[in-house]
Amino acid sequence: MTTKYSKKYIEHLEERLKYLEGVNRFTQQALEMSASWGDFQVSVNTLDDQSIIINEARARLKLLIPFKENAFFLVNEEDSSFYIYNYEPDDSKKYFLNEVDILIEDGTFARAMREHRPIITYSIDYKEQLFLHVMTTKSRVRGMFIGVLAKPGKDVQEASLRLFTIAMLHIANTLESFELYNKIKQINKDLEKIVEDRTSELTYTNKQLNKEINERRKADEALNKAFEELKAAQVQLVQSAKLASIGQLAAGVAHELNQPLMIIRGNTQLAKRKFQKKDNPFIADITAQLEMIEKNTTRMMLIINHLRTFSRQSQSNFKPIDVHTIIDNCFFMMSEQLRLRSIEIQKKYEAKISKIHGDSNQLEQVFLNLFTNARDAMQAGGKLSILTKNDTDPNSCDQTFIEIFIKDTGEGINTSCINKIFDPFFTTKDPGKGTGLGLSISYGIIKEHLGEIEVFETSSYGTTFKIKFLGLA
Ligand SMILES: Nc1ncnc2c1ncn2[C@@H]1O[C@H](COP(=O)(O)OP(=O)(O)OP(=O)(O)O)[C@@H](O)[C@H]1O
Ligand SMILES: [Mg+2]
Numbered sequence: 001m002t003t004k005y006s007k008k009y010i011e012h013l014e015e016r017l018k019y020l021e022g023v024n025r026f027t028q029q030a031l032e033m034s035a036s037w038g039d040f041q042v043s044v045n046t047l048d049d050q051s052i053i054i055n056e057a058r059a060r061l062k063l064l065i066p067f068k069e070n071a072f073f074l075v076n077e078e079d080s081s082f083y084i085y086n087y088e089p090d091d092s093k094k095y096f097l098n099e100v101d102i103l104i105e106d107g108t109f110a111r112a113m114r115e116h117r118p119i120i121t122y123s124i125d126y127k128e129q130l131f132l133h134v135m136t137t138k139s140r141v142r143g144m145f146i147g148v149l150a151k152p153g154k155d156v157q158e159a160s161l162r163l164f165t166i167a168m169l170h171i172a173n174t175l176e177s178f179e180l181y182n183k184i185k186q187i188n189k190d191l192e193k194i195v196e197d198r199t200s201e202l203t204y205t206n207k208q209l210n211k212e213i214n215e216r217r218k219a220d221e222a223l224n225k226a227f228e229e230l231k232a233a234q235v236q237l238v239q240s241a242k243l244a245s246i247g248q249l250a251a252g253v254a255h256e257l258n259q260p261l262m263i264i265r266g267n268t269q270l271a272k273r274k275f276q277k278k279d280n281p282f283i284a285d286i287t288a289q290l291e292m293i294e295k296n297t298t299r300m301m302l303i304i305n306h307l308r309t310f311s312r313q314s315q316s317n318f319k320p321i322d323v324h325t326i327i328d329n330c331f332f333m334m335s336e337q338l339r340l341r342s343i344e345i346q347k348k349y350e351a352k353i354s355k356i357h358g359d360s361n362q363l364e365q366v367f368l369n370l371f372t373n374a375r376d377a378m379q380a381g382g383k384l385s386i387l388t389k390n391d392t393d394p395n396s397c398d399q400t401f402i403e404i405f406i407k408d409t410g411e412g413i414n415t416s417c418i419n420k421i422f423d424p425f426f427t428t429k430d431p432g433k434g435t436g437l438g439l440s441i442s443y444g445i446i447k448e449h450l451g452e453i454e455v456f457e458t459s460s461y462g463t464t465f466k467i468k469f470l471g472l473a
Helices: 007-046 050-064 090-105 108-115 158-276 283-311 323-340 360-377 438-448
Strands: 067-075 082-088 119-122 129-136 141-149 319-321 343-348 356-358 382-392 400-408 452-459 462-470
Touching (some): 050 082, 067 090, 082 141, 090 108, 108 119, 108 129, 129 158, 158 360, 158 438, 323 343, 356 360, 356 462, 360 382, 360 400, 360 462, 438 452
Parallel strands (some): 343 382
Antiparallel strands (some): 067 082, 067 141, 119 129, 129 141, 319 356, 382 400, 400 462
């Protein structure tokens, strides 16, 4: 049988087929290898060190192109310079550093960085062929691979070169992913630290706050206790001041009672004598004298009653009251004393005075003390005037105030004493004559009535005290 093709031609075809099968096998192998890069990149988040990436990369690159020696240069982030990261074999560091110095000098290094493809050049001694490939992502150059080719560059398959470029891109991307994962890890760590710090700060602040709250609570309790004690002390003060003033009042009262008693006795004696007579023509006189007796005993009873109310230790009993009634009661108790001291009383009362919310017993003490002080300031007699009036609040027309002015023509308050007169136990009176409690207790009572008391004016011509209360609508 004659054959159409020569033996040589068939041999050539067989050779070609073998070559293509080899290329095919290589391409398949390379494709499988590049597919496995993806797996590698996915697992970068579990790696501790980028040297694992570089070593793994080196092993795969060597499958694509065989190298006698190779080195990875990485970019220093701080100054963008290249430094040798890792090399093979162990004694090749100096060799690569020398070669790179020259490659930088003659511009080959820069060209490799620009071109993103393999660059093949000769070594310094022209004995070897050097293979350079930049390691770069789209955004940043990460390093450079340099290898000493194990076989001449012209024998390296085109497909290997292409795949090498793809592999370098993969390595660069993997390094970048690794770096980003690490950054995220660091940020997470920092965040955890911040959260931990903040939590412990908050726990500390919370503890401090609780401590403060407890301290405040304790301070509040102590304050409440002190307040209760103060209240009790004030009740006691009021009581002792009352007792002190009762002593003073007693003299006046004795005098007050003496006069009606004399009248009672005189009239009783007269009535007795007139009754002893037969056919009594004095029946009208006797009736008049008995009436006189009745009137004077009533007066005595009133005075005594007042004294009893005054000395009774009582809790506050607030109700609507008329200040005029209080003032009149005080005058009633003191009128005789004032008359004996030649002190004239003058009242100028507001016709329709508003009532106030108050405790009449306590307020009586205030006015008794003010009148006693006025009496003591007018040793040579004088005039005690009382003026009362309603007033309205300029800011709120609904609110009325009651103002009471107690004015004497006495010696006045010395300027050096003016700031002290409301202090407990401050007195300028002779020992035994004053306790110095009158005004301090009056001040407390007026405050309890939500009112104000002040020295309105004072001079050598006399003193005026002013008291202001909230009026009831
Ligand atoms: N109308 C006044 N004129 C002049 N001085 C006054 C007048 N009112 C008070 N003072 C002065 O204020 C002082 C204190 O008065 P306060 O009523 O507190 O005590 P006291 O009158 O001295 O004693 P107590 O009231 O206990 O009898 C008096 O000692 C006096 O010096
Ligand atoms: Mg007094």
